[in-house]
Amino acid sequence: MQRQFFRYNAKSFPKCYRELATSSSIFLIFTAAIAGCTNSSLATKQQPATTQLFSPQTHLASQPPRCQTAQLSVSKVSTNAGAGNVAVIYAFTNKGSSPCNLYGYPGFALLDSKDRPLKGVKVIRSQGTYFSKQQSPRQVTLAPNGQASFEIAYNQVRDVGQSCPTSEKIQITPPNAYHHFTLPEQINPCTGQVRVTSVQPGIIQ
Structure with a gap:
């Protein structure tokens, strides 16, 4: 028994289907481009958070030491x-x-x-x-x-x-x-x- 393979031929589909497929492909490419730009923009604008720690040495340094x-x-x-x-x-x-x-x-x-x-x-x-x-x-x-x-x-x-x-x-x-x-x-x-x-x-x- 011989296997038969189906070959896709764009011309075999009606014109309306071909236009829809083309439009969908363009839409997907456009969406992916926007997502890429958005993620790139956020990555560029977002800065790593910094934390300032209070050092008690500044306050303690102003106090005289214990009398010896x-x-x-x-x-x-x-x-x-x-x-x-x-x-x-x-x-x-x-x-x-x-x-x-x-x-x-x-x-x-x-x-x-x-x-x-x-x-x-x-x-x-x-x-x-x-x-x-x-x-x-x-x-x-x-x-x-x-x-x-x-x-x-x-x-x-x-x-x-x-x-x-x-x-x-x-x-x-x-x-x-x-x-x-x-x-x-x-x-x-x-x-x-x-x-x-x-x-x-x-x-x-």
């Missing part, structure tokens, strides 16, 4: 007493050439003659004392030669026959620092407690 013990000095400013209570004010001074920040409570310890912590004494952080108003911790920026102060307070009223622990030295550490100052100082908290306030700008009045 080496750029500070500490000294006793004044002593006040009344009704058996004693308060002593100490001040940090920025002896460096650039500003620095202090924030929070200083370290404070009472020592004996051998530089050992005094037994039976507890140091308590306090927002105020018998002599000063309540003040929360705040950041203090010390300019060169600028000062910030804190207060320690204790009670020295003793019962009959009572002996109160007495320090030979004190140890002061700036807030958030690792190194300390050691000063000769006799403090005798008969109640066994010493209150320490946070660092405040200037000299506490």
